[in-house]
Amino acid sequence: MGATVSTGKQAFAFTATDSGETIYVLHEQTYEKNVFPHTPRWSCISIGPIATVLRRIFGMAANCVSGALQVRGGRDAPEHYIADWLKQLACPLQQEDQPVQLRIAKGWDQSIPADDAPKVLAHLVANGRGELAQDLEAGLCFLSTLHAESKLVSCIYGDGPLSPWRIITSMRAGGPRPDLGYSPSLQGPAATSRIPAFLKVDGDTRLVQQDDGSWRSGGWEYQLLGQFVESLWATELTHPGSYARSIRRFREAIQSAPMVPPGTKVIVDLSVKLDSVYQRQCCEEIGNHLPAKRTGSTLEVDLPSQASELWRLTRLPSACATWLPGNFKPVLQVQGDLLAA
Structure with missing residues (x-):
């Protein structure tokens, strides 16, 4: 199986000249599991204030769920991956200043590849750097330094469409900077984070109860858990340390979900506008493959017993x-509390 294997993490930090903010720079050492020999290489994966790098860390941790991101010993739990990065952020090394050169040029490894220029320029305009966008589009080269233009670098390579390895190609570090570390006091669980009720359709697919009480297909189990992990970065800012408990409770809830009960029906609304041709075909053809009761633009389908039909x-x-589960009264899990639906 192809996967990226993480073998090392290092956080750097500096005080930005242009804003006075603490800016973090994350480097990760990895190799590709299906590429031989296994030669780990360092690469800059994120740059920006704490919110930007946390969003990146939690986004990467979501890949641990599917196994796309691993450690040398095999799969890694997303909460372990996040914890490793938080240890690094608590005591980063000093990020030394370095030149920054931006220009649009052909080539996949350029600071701004020509193919990516339109979205980069649009991002600059949207963030108040329209004049710079015009200069770059005219073929001019922008020269500055990392410490002086941290907002710009973070705009393009932290929150923007490109990755920071394009301009930060070496690990130029000074000594430890615990004074710039991110080490907030731990808070209690996030009271507003809701873990919904789940139902198993088969070994992989789960139904998710929505806020209005209705049931919809949420996709495969690993996808739902990955999406949940990725979404937790904002909660971690307001409730530091809550991520591990939240991930554990979500995992327990989705893995222990009961099977969809007998008598379940699926209501298909053919009047809903869908952009995807494939999705429209799936809806329009369902009545040709499964017994369905049609009322106007609505199909009512009984839960089939065959796996191939259930897949449709x-x-x-x-x-x-x-989905209308037959004779099922779910329990909604709100972090530590249980509420009857």
Whole structure:
């Protein structure tokens, strides 16, 4: 199986000249599991204030769920991956200043590849750097330094469309900077984070109860857990340390979900507008493959017993397919509390 293997992490930090903010620079050492020999290489994966780098860390941790991101010993739990990075952020090394050169040029490894220029320029305009966008589009080269233009660098390579390895190619470090470390006091669980009720359709697919009480297909188990992990970065800012408990409770809830009960029906609304041709075909063809009761633009389909027929229902877009579980009263899990639905 192809996967990226993480073998090292190092956080750097500096005080930005242009804003006075603490800016973090993250480097990760990795190799590709299916490329031989296994030669780990360092690469800059994120740059920006704490919110930017946390979003990147939690986004990377989501890949641990599917196994796309691993450690040498095999799979890594997302909460372990996050914890390793938080240890690094608590005591980063000093990020030394370095030149920054921006220009649009042909080549995949350029600071701004020509193919990516339109979205980079649009991002600069949207963030108040329209004049610079015009200069770059005219073929001019922008020269500055990392410490002086941290907002610009973070705009393009932290929050923007490109990755920072394009301009930060070496690990130029000074000594430890614990004074710039991110080490907030631990808080209690986030009271607003809701873990929904789940139902198993088959070994992989899960139904998710929505805020209005309806049931929709949420996709495969690993996808749902990965999406949840990725979303936790903002909660971690307001409730530091809550991520591990939240991930554990979500995992327990989705893995222990009961099977969809007998008598379940699926209501397909054919009037919902869908942009995807494939999704429209899935909805329009469902009545040709499964017994369905049609009322106007609505199909009512009984839960089939055959796996191949069940698959046709699970691939319907959640926007137009509502599941009605037969005789099932779910329990909603709100962090530590249990509420009857």
